Amino acid sequence: MPQTFMTAKRRSLFPFLLAAALVSPLPAGAAAVSVKIDNFTFNPPELTIAPGDTVTWTNGDDIPHTVVGVDKSFKSKPLDSDDKFSFTFKEPGQYDYFCSIHPHMTGKIIVRTP
Amino acid sequence: MTHDETELGGVSRRGALECMLWAGSAVVWTVSGGVPSSISLAKAATLAEQKPFSFLQLSDSHVGFDKPANPDALGTLREAVARIKSLPTQPSFFIHTGDITHLSKDSQFDDADQVLKELNAPIFYVPGEHDIVDEEPGKAYLARYGKGTKGAGWRSFDENGVHFIGCVNVVDLKAGGLGNLGEAQLAWLADDLRGLSSSTPIVVFAHIPLWTVYPEWGWGTQDSAQALELLKRFGSVTVLNGHIHQVMQKVEGAVTFHTARSTAFPQPAPGTAPSPGPMKTPPGALRTYLGVTELNFVRGGEPLAIVDSALAS
Ligand SMILES: [Cu+2]
Numbered sequence: 138m139p140q141t142f143m144t145a146k147r148r149s150l151f152p153f154l155l156a157a158a159l160v161s162p163l164p165a166g167a168a169a170v171s172v173k174i175d176n177f178t179f180n181p182p183e184l185t186i187a188p189g190d191t192v193t194w195t196n197g198d199d200i201p202h203t204v205v206g207v208d209k210s211f212k213s214k215p216l217d218s219d220d221k222f223s224f225t226f227k228e229p230g231q232y233d234y235f236c237s238i239h240p241h242m243t244g245k246i247i248v249r250t251p
Numbered sequence: 252m253t254h255d256e257t258e259l260g261g262v263s264r265r266g267a268l269e270c271m272l273w274a275g276s277a278v279v280w281t282v283s284g285g286v287p288s289s290i291s292l293a294k295a296a297t298l299a300e301q302k303p304f305s306f307l308q309l310s311d312s313h314v315g316f317d318k319p320a321n322p323d324a325l326g327t328l329r330e331a332v333a334r335i336k337s338l339p340t341q342p343s344f345f346i347h348t349g350d351i352t353h354l355s356k357d358s359q360f361d362d363a364d365q366v367l368k369e370l371n372a373p374i375f376y377v378p379g380e381h382d383i384v385d386e387e388p389g390k391a392y393l394a395r396y397g398k399g400t401k402g403a404g405w406r407s408f409d410e411n412g413v414h415f416i417g418c419v420n421v422v423d424l425k426a427g428g429l430g431n432l433g434e435a436q437l438a439w440l441a442d443d444l445r446g447l448s449s450s451t452p453i454v455v456f457a458h459i460p461l462w463t464v465y466p467e468w469g470w471g472t473q474d475s476a477q478a479l480e481l482l483k484r485f486g487s488v489t490v491l492n493g494h495i496h497q498v499m500q501k502v503e504g505a506v507t508f509h510t511a512r513s514t515a516f517p518q519p520a521p522g523t524a525p526s527p528g529p530m531k532t533p534p535g536a537l538r539t540y541l542g543v544t545e546l547n548f549v550r551g552g553e554p555l556a557i558v559d560s561a562l563a564s
Pocket residue numbers: 201202203236237238239242
């Protein structure tokens with residue numbers, strides 16, 4: 138195959154490939170949602186998702202935080218600046234969580250079948 | 252300067268505290284029969300000459316911290332140690348009120364130990380919440396500093412007639428809560444104090460303040476009132492904490508509460524910033540916000556002098 142053709146084809150496929158890369162790790166229908174940690178707060182502090190959705194927390198502070206379920210069903214390592222932690226919520230329910238280093242930081246994930 | 256608190260020895264408590272906070276200067280506190288008063292540095296120097304023993308408090312070294320507020324926390328700990336070594340009289344021992352490391356990593360504990368061993372004197376530690384974020388919380392900390400302690404690392408010891416109590420209030424923290432001593436430690440404390448005469452001077456040290464500084468930022472201990480209830484029969488109680496990376500003092504009856512500076516980075520005064528995160532200081536000013544606390548005991552007059560000194564003035 139001539140080099141020029143490859144380049145052209147790759148370029149035209151690029152937007153599709155990018156989109157595929159973002160959704161491909163998830164089963165059909167599951168969504169990826171994010172929670173940002175800034176200024177010692179979980180943002181948004183309360184989030185409603187569907188079973189199978191994956192939540193990713195990112196620490197934007199220059200101090201470490203953790204993400205720990207009150208029922209201990211999930212627990213991150215200490216997240217240094219820009220570190221991420223992901224968890225897939227399979228079962229419906231209400232999941233209260235907090236930072237075990239700064240326990241005044243609390244958040245809530247509500248998993249509900251749409 | 253406000254003078255809404257009792258004038259003692261010419262400087263109001265509030266006034267002296269402001270000097271410590273804003274000028275970064277050394278201010279000396281004495282406690283005589285449980286009543287605190289500030290004294291001049293000249294008098295403090297005289298007292299220093301007669302003192303039978305002194306100890307020094309280090310806090311919040313956060314070894315491993317490398318963010319803009321202080322890119323080299325190990326370096327400023329090294330500076331603090333060098334300054335202590337240059338004191339004319341070396342403290343008999345040290346207490347470290349926690350957050351030795353930033354992330355409880357073995358390499359961070361190693362680096363801290365490497366620098367602190369230069370002090371050549373015993374160091375009594377209590378953990379901060381940053382020291383117990385390893386996989387099995389507190390395992391690395393207790394392996395290094397847990398000898399002679401109970402539970403999560405609490406302990407007591409006697410030195411020159413003073414009873415020292417190191418408390419741990421950073422484990423089993425509950426969502427939405429503050430620092431926590433817990434039932435087991437409170438029971439141990441009650442037992443530990445039982446045989447002591449009420450005239451025994453007491454020093455309690457712990458990481459998170461044992462008084463409510465600012466609950467919105469988690470700066471307090473939810474069951475500290477139970478500990479203070481056990482201590483209220485004593486004529487002289489000094490409570491030394493860290494965690495908030497700034498000097499603060501409060502006097503309540505016979506109890507003097509004091510927090511020490513960090514050797515790593517300052518944190519904002521309560522409510523003056525969106526969060527208690529590391530505070531960036533003007534260029535060249537960092538060392539005026541960092542420091543250590545020296546405590547002197549003088550027999551006879553039985554005063555306890557608390558001297559906060561910054562790494563630079
Ligand atoms: Cu946190």
